Amino acid sequence: MPIISTSKLTKRYGQLAAVSNLTLSIEEGEIFGLLGPNGAGKTTTLSMLATLRSPTSGSAKVNGYDISKQRNEVRQSIGMVFQGTSTDDLLTARENLEIHAMLYSVPSDIRKKRIDELLALVELTDRANDLVKHFSGGMKQRLQIVRGLLHHPRVLFLDEPTLGLDPQTRAHVWKYIERVAKEEKITVILTTHYMEEAESLCNRIAIIDHGKIAVLDTPTNLKKKVGSDMVKFVSNNADAKKIKSLKFVRKIEQKGDSYLIKLDEVSKNLASLLKSAGNVSSVEVRPVNLSDVFIHYTGHEMRDEEEGGGWQGWER
Amino acid sequence: MSFFEGAYAIWLRELKTYVREKERIISGLISPLIWLLGFGFGLGSSVSVSGTRYDQFIFPGILTMTVLFASMFYGIYILWDRKQDYLKAVLVAPISRSALFTGKLIGGVSEAMVEAVLLLIIGYFLGFQPTLAGAILALLVLTLISVCMTALGLLVGAKLSTPEGFQLVISILIWPLFIFSGALFPLSNLPSWLSLLTQLNPLTYGVDAVRGALIGQAAFPLYIDIAALLVFAAAVIYAGILSFGDLQQEK
Ligand SMILES: Nc1ncnc2c1ncn2[C@@H]1O[C@H](COP(=O)(O)OP(=O)(O)OP(=O)(O)O)[C@@H](O)[C@H]1O
Ligand SMILES: [Mg+2]
Numbered sequence: 001m002p003i004i005s006t007s008k009l010t011k012r013y014g015q016l017a018a019v020s021n022l023t024l025s026i027e028e029g030e031i032f033g034l035l036g037p038n039g040a041g042k043t044t045t046l047s048m049l050a051t052l053r054s055p056t057s058g059s060a061k062v063n064g065y066d067i068s069k070q071r072n073e074v075r076q077s078i079g080m081v082f083q084g085t086s087t088d089d090l091l092t093a094r095e096n097l098e099i100h101a102m103l104y105s106v107p108s109d110i111r112k113k114r115i116d117e118l119l120a121l122v123e124l125t126d127r128a129n130d131l132v133k134h135f136s137g138g139m140k141q142r143l144q145i146v147r148g149l150l151h152h153p154r155v156l157f158l159d160e161p162t163l164g165l166d167p168q169t170r171a172h173v174w175k176y177i178e179r180v181a182k183e184e185k186i187t188v189i190l191t192t193h194y195m196e197e198a199e200s201l202c203n204r205i206a207i208i209d210h211g212k213i214a215v216l217d218t219p220t221n222l223k224k225k226v227g228s229d230m231v232k233f234v235s236n237n238a239d240a241k242k243i244k245s246l247k248f249v250r251k252i253e254q255k256g257d258s259y260l261i262k263l264d265e266v267s268k269n270l271a272s273l274l275k276s277a278g279n280v281s282s283v284e285v286r287p288v289n290l291s292d293v294f295i296h297y298t299g300h301e302m303r304d305e306e307e308g309g310g311w312q313g314w315e316r
Numbered sequence: 317m318s319f320f321e322g323a324y325a326i327w328l329r330e331l332k333t334y335v336r337e338k339e340r341i342i343s344g345l346i347s348p349l350i351w352l353l354g355f356g357f358g359l360g361s362s363v364s365v366s367g368t369r370y371d372q373f374i375f376p377g378i379l380t381m382t383v384l385f386a387s388m389f390y391g392i393y394i395l396w397d398r399k400q401d402y403l404k405a406v407l408v409a410p411i412s413r414s415a416l417f418t419g420k421l422i423g424g425v426s427e428a429m430v431e432a433v434l435l436l437i438i439g440y441f442l443g444f445q446p447t448l449a450g451a452i453l454a455l456l457v458l459t460l461i462s463v464c465m466t467a468l469g470l471l472v473g474a475k476l477s478t479p480e481g482f483q484l485v486i487s488i489l490i491w492p493l494f495i496f497s498g499a500l501f502p503l504s505n506l507p508s509w510l511s512l513l514t515q516l517n518p519l520t521y522g523v524d525a526v527r528g529a530l531i532g533q534a535a536f537p538l539y540i541d542i543a544a545l546l547v548f549a550a551a552v553i554y555a556g557i558l559s560f561g562d563l564q565q566e567k
Binding site (some may be wrong): 001047050051052053071072073075076078080082084085086087088090091095099102103104105144147171204238 | 324405
């Protein structure tokens with residue numbers, strides 16, 4: 001049985017359909033990504049699943065409980081990390097966790113042990129008694145993530161967990177999310193508008209645009225459906241015929257000594273390709289990425305990307 | 317039980333935040349002291365009402381005013397919490413809206429009562445010296461007043477979405493409540509329209525009971541004062557709990 005299933009879940013604000021007929025199911029243990037630009041409906045979707053907003057129509061179940069009729073059971077089953085920080089600045093890290101443990105009725109005899117364990121998990125043990133207002137953005141985010149885990153939820157919702165963090169801190173937070181998902185054995189649903197975040201963390205991704213799912217699949221399959229990887233190399237004695245005959249090569253273009261090869265699964269096939277490439281003086285590789293997938297399925301580029309994400313590549 | 321634990325958690329959080337924001341404690345005392353010094357002592361040397369020096373007469377009124385302001389403005393912290401997103405993290409927890417409301421209510425009442433006790437102590441050194449029994453009774457009545465007014469402030473805070481809107485609504489409520497409560501003047505010999513206004517004002521009964529306790533001058537019997545406050549408290553608490561339901565789930 002899926003841990004989350006939605007059926008035609010819809011949220012309207014006046015004329016605007018923030019989320020429109022969303023039907024999907026998420027299996028236990030997945031790290032599932034909702035990828036979409038600003039205003040796509042990601043937060044609205046999570047808020048409905050977390051029972052913070054009521055759907056206009058449609059229904060959903062989380063951990064077997066109906067989000068409209070069994071709100072308390074749903075709430076007990078989930079942890080939620082909001083977009084933006086929602087930690088309490090005037091409390092220490094430990095106090096933040098203690099108060100939340102009470103709100104979730106975590107029995108007082110295991111409370112301390114659980115808090116210590118989680119603080120250690122995100123390496124905040126030595127800052128446990130500092131006021132959160134002195135924390136950096138990354139530290140607050142880590143605290144928020146474990147705060148959502150205190151009561152052993154089955155599902156953890158993360159709304160843009162790395163928004164506004166620098167690339168290094170972001171990678172750091174990813175590491176913690178992966179660690180938490182593995183050690184706590186929970187299902188994680190995260191939203192993001194960073195392509196590489198979805199790509200590196202998620203088993204499956206739903207690309208969502210204007211409140212609708214444009215496509216849903218594993219990152220590998222999404223990329224496969226959209227097109228091929230590319231390799232560019234310069235060589236003065238490449239064997240173009242031989243290259244063409246390789247079964248993973250889809251297309252070859254030549255301009256003087258420069259070759260542009262479109263192929264499948266570059267990570268696996270690059271070595272055999274280069275065997276036929278003669279004296280190669282330079283190579284550039286550009287794997288298909290989710291950005292291509294996004295453009296393919298929505299017909300437009302993702303707005304609002306950050307520069308230097310490492311995914312922008314050559315134009316196709 | 318999770319109702320008490322939830323309410324206790326919310327209250328604990330409020331209290332820790334309060335003691336770490338020293339400005340919050342001090343700022344609540346400044347305007348009452350100015351009122352007392354200016355109005356009370358300014359007029360007190362030459363004016364007396366019903367045979368009592370004016371400064372002695374309005375001290376109970378100023379005390380009530382301190383509690384009124386501290387209690388009502390406490391509702392604005394809901395809006396700060398919401399702005400900081402802190403509130404969302406609480407709202408998504410599986411606690412009932414009544415536990416949430418109760419925790420906040422007790423938090424607000426605690427803060428207002430800290431102010432009231434501080435002012436009573438300062439007042440003692442300024443020459444306002446009630447009996448111990450009178451002071452204790454006054455504090456009990458002030459607690460009940462604070463319950464009413466905190467609940468009202470929370471109700472307004474839950475219904476409005478901007479701090480500016482909150483300030484506006486609270487000002488519209490708080491000044492008539494204060495001015496037409498008999499905090500500044502005795503209730504006898506008022507023009508009939510003003511007399512009616514004061515009798516409709518729940519705070520009138522609060523001021524009356526506090527004044528009765530501190531200087532023995534009450535217009536109504538104590539049980540009437542208490543009954544009026546209880547009825548008002550029940551009504552605003554009920555409305556407040558309902559409004560917290562909307563907070564927990566947006567339509
Ligand atoms: N309370 C509301 N009232 C009216 N419109 C709303 C409300 N909340 C969201 N919307 C609209 O619904 C749409 C989806 O918003 P949502 O916050 O879910 O987007 P998002 O994908 O989370 O975007 P972001 O990446 O900016 O967080 C937007 O067009 C937004 O303006
Ligand atoms: Mg969002």
